[in-house]
Amino acid sequence: MKKKLSLLSVLLLLTGCWDQNVLNKTKLITAGGFDYTKDGKIITTASVPEANAMESGKDSIENQIYTATGTTVRQSRFKLDREVSERLDISKNQIIILGEDAAKEDIYQLLDVFYRDPKSALNAKIAVAKGKASDVISKKFEETKKAAGLGEYLRDSILSAEESSAVPRENIQTVCPVMFDPGQDFALPYLEALKRTIHIRGVALFRGQKMVGEIKEPLSVTYTMLTGKKHEIAMNTTKKIYKNKKPARLNYVTIKVKKNKRSFLVDVTPEGKISAKIKLKTKVTITEYPSDNLSTPTEVRNIEKQLSKKLTKDAQTVIDKLQAMNSDPFGVGRQVMAFHYPVWERLNWEEEYPKIDFTASVDVEVIGHGIIE
Amino acid sequence: MNSHTITHRQLFFLVIQTQIGVGVLSLPYTLFSKAKIDGWISLFMAGIFIQFSVLAIWKLCDRFPKQTIYEILPKIMGKKLGYVFNAIYTIHFSFISILILIMYNSIVGKWILFETPHWVIIFIMAAVGYYVITSSPREIVRFFVLVTPLLIILFILILYAYTDVHLLYLFPVGHTGILTIIKSSADAVVALLGFDAALVFLAYSNASAARNIKVISFASFCITILYGFIVFTTYIFFNPKEIIIVPEPVLYMLKAFSFSIIERTDLIFLSVWIISVATSFVCYLFIAAKGVQTLFGLKEHQKGAPYIAIFCAVIAIIPDDKLEVMTWNKYITMTSVFLSAVFPIVLLVIAVLRKKQEKGAATS
Incomplete structure (x- = not known):
């Protein structure tokens, strides 16, 4: 008790x-x-x-x-x-x-x-x-x-x-x-x-x-891809890859990103010139292609080529915008600080960043196209 | 007498549980304040340094088998000086207990119980401490073994931080310079204190000397690795400029995570962490109570236990603002590094020079 x-x-x-x-x-x-x-x-x-x-x-x-x-x-x-x-x-x-x-x-x-x-x-x-x-x-x-x-x-x-x-x-x-x-x-x-x-x-x-x-x-999707995001449930984007088909919707293809691999290279030359390059290797599936003809490998290769070109252009636009507004969300500065500290200490990063040579390239590989050809 | 011995496995868990304590939450912050992003290197250096202290403690206790530090001191230094040093060590261990209470109180008061009066928080812990140390060493250690699986929860929670880390924050490595790194490893030694429990608990071990050293040394090694992992994780989670303003990085990191069932992960972590704090507190309180027993010639340590528990609780209530807590922390940790990590080596040297040794002990 x-x-x-x-x-x-x-x-x-x-x-x-x-x-x-x-x-x-x-x-x-x-x-x-x-x-x-x-x-x-x-x-x-x-x-x-x-x-x-x-x-x-x-x-x-x-x-x-x-x-x-x-x-x-x-x-x-x-x-x-x-x-x-x-x-x-x-x-x-x-x-x-x-x-x-x-x-x-x-x-x-x-x-x-x-x-x-x-x-x-x-x-x-x-x-x-x-x-x-x-x-x-x-x-x-x-x-x-x-x-x-x-x-x-x-x-x-x-x-x-x-x-x-x-x-x-x-x-x-x-x-x-x-x-x-x-x-x-x-x-x-x-x-x-x-x-x-x-x-x-x-x-x-x-x-x-x-x-x-x-x-x-639409461009912000490219931005997110450039941050190195590997995969999201619905990483979709529609891109215009042809110029003069009629009606206009035939110019477009919609892709879903399955896998996105980023390599990010920041280089400092002995003279202290900084260059940065983002390379994306992107595996996509085609979720919409109104022109409907994906049966031949050449057509698929062609789309891959056009998409790579278009996405590279978009990525470059994103980077140019970022440099113009002097915002460094990919952390180029962080890379310089981590691997080239003496250079970083000398620099005024806010002045330097808009001037660096910063490029991007996207390599698209089509790995699927839904349940029809 | 039989219930007073512990096995070598129990000794392992005893050292582990004593070492993991209040320090773990703020360790990354303290290390960062001096060694900057190279704090984790300081920690591993401290891990190597303490192995020397561990070795010295073991060698010392090995010369006097089945005896605690309180019995060894008078034999090495003579009766009168020995008594003085016994008193110093008793006060030292009670002040470590007090420091644990102070730090525990300040963290709990800051993170969970904002309105609860501080004396309540402190007395609850002191009461737990008193209750546990009234049992025999074997029972205490059994409790320690029982709660060890909880450490896995802490580990898993911290692992979750790897969903959002920036490895580049660690670079450039070694930028702060080797001297600063070594200097700040003194702070890391403080967090790793707990192996000094061996000064008393080795006397209860029924395993062979070779096994004992393996066990204590391995326990210290495990904790160094675990702490290293924690410090490393917080360093790549927080920006170097951010850690300076976050005194409890581990908790802060967990606060940002939420799962569908648990909204505040830091509260789960804290509840488990409090048990780790309790084990360290219990261990030091027991050692202090042993000291009181020797000083006053009591038959059992239980007789002195309530007084030492109340003494610790009352002293722990005194500092009440953050700066005062920091001052107490500074002085107590300074003396602990000396008395727990450095002085055992001195004692061993004295014992060897004066050829003090108990019969039956293995000659070296």
Whole structure:
């Protein structure tokens, strides 16, 4: 009996009661966004899903949107907290949206609070919005009206874009090491709010902690391939490989990348001239070819040749764009730092990078074409 | 008497469990603060250095079979000086226990229990420590063996980091210079402390001397490899510029991962890690209690156990801000490196010079 009593008291006492976080007294933010006001204050927009039990027994989710302004992120969140009845909690946050103007300033200043708080969700997605973040964190989207919370909707849209390689896979934590790296930059998904849906525009490129430009959607697939991404479930892209067939759709072929192998060579000559070359060996299957005739090996070889040419051209366009905006997401600088440290120490990388000789080539091999010839 | 002996396998797990403790979470950070990206080299050097200490401890205990450090000291240095050194060692081991409590408290308070008063966190651990050391050495070591499989969980969790690593962060290798690397290996020795438990527990081992040294040395080697793996992983996960602002890189790394069932991997890691901390704490508390037993001439170490546990808990409550914790950490680790790693070698030299040896021990 004595033993049982002591066991019972252990069960009751060991749990403690200081650190309880009662769910019905908190409001869980699932999406948060940041913009700047004209005088440099921070506007925080947050979405909190609220489940309503309906008479029919089905639940419906209503997304409540709150905004507040403050000098820092924390201060604006305190103000938000005062606007709502219960305590706001960010531990289940799904996504952070940075307004375009906010992304063009130092984004670490906005994200510091997420890195510092032990309860924050570091695996939340992070994306840039065309225009204002508050345009994206809104109630207007079709899918969020009935069932989905806004945070889940935005996150899933990005996840599906990641699966098709339109944007690279990143979250709050994965961008952090790169953000601090002087020899490498990163890119984030770039969203745009249309009337009733969200649209993935492509990727927003960063230099250091600031956004410097964008690469739009079909080309952003080439960008992701150049980062060395090996495989995604739906790494698809449609390419124009002929010029003058009629109707126009006959000029196109759609491929799905099965395997993507990157070799990345960074070379420094004794005089200190830096050159970089990315070579991709890509194995693809053809998922659409309206001209319909793939029975002969010569035709397949021809398509391979045309695709290699087209993709090489695209890759070069991506690289030229990156050099023009002085963003180094492939980490050429990191390679120089790692293997040619004395050269790196002499250099001013920000001045040097746009001038280096940076080329790409893509070698396509068709390994399949669906269940018809 | 029979329940007071342990086998060589148990000795292996004892050393392993004592070595893995509070240090593991912040080790990459401490190493990085001096040796930069070459911190992992310092660690492996420290691993080699401690093998000398391990050898010295074993040789020393081998000269006096079945005796703990507290019985050996008076025999080497004479009764009075021996008593003084016994007191120093008792205080030293209690302060290691206190340091474990302080570090455990500061990490738990920072990562999980924000609102819980610190004395509660400390007293829970102290109570566990007291409860375990009231049993015989064999029972304590059995508990250590029992919880060892949990280390596999820690290992697997860390393995997951390899989904997002940047190998290039390690380069250029050896950039910080060999001198800095050697200097900062002193910090690594601190994290590897735990082999000093052999000073007391070798007395209980019923295995042959040759087996004992193999076991302790191999345990230290295993932990060096494991720590090396952890440090290496965090160095390729975080950017060199980022580690400086992340004092517990291992936890921070895990915090970013989530699985469909587990959202916060770091909390799972911490719960398992607390057991590893408890084993180190128990081991040092036991050694301190043994010291109290010798100093006051008690019949059993159990008599002194509650006092030493309460003493440690009360002292551990004193430092309450981060800077104070760092100061305590600095001084206690400095003395521990000296008393646990360097001084056994000195003791061995004295013993050899004064030809102190117990009859029955193998002559070397």
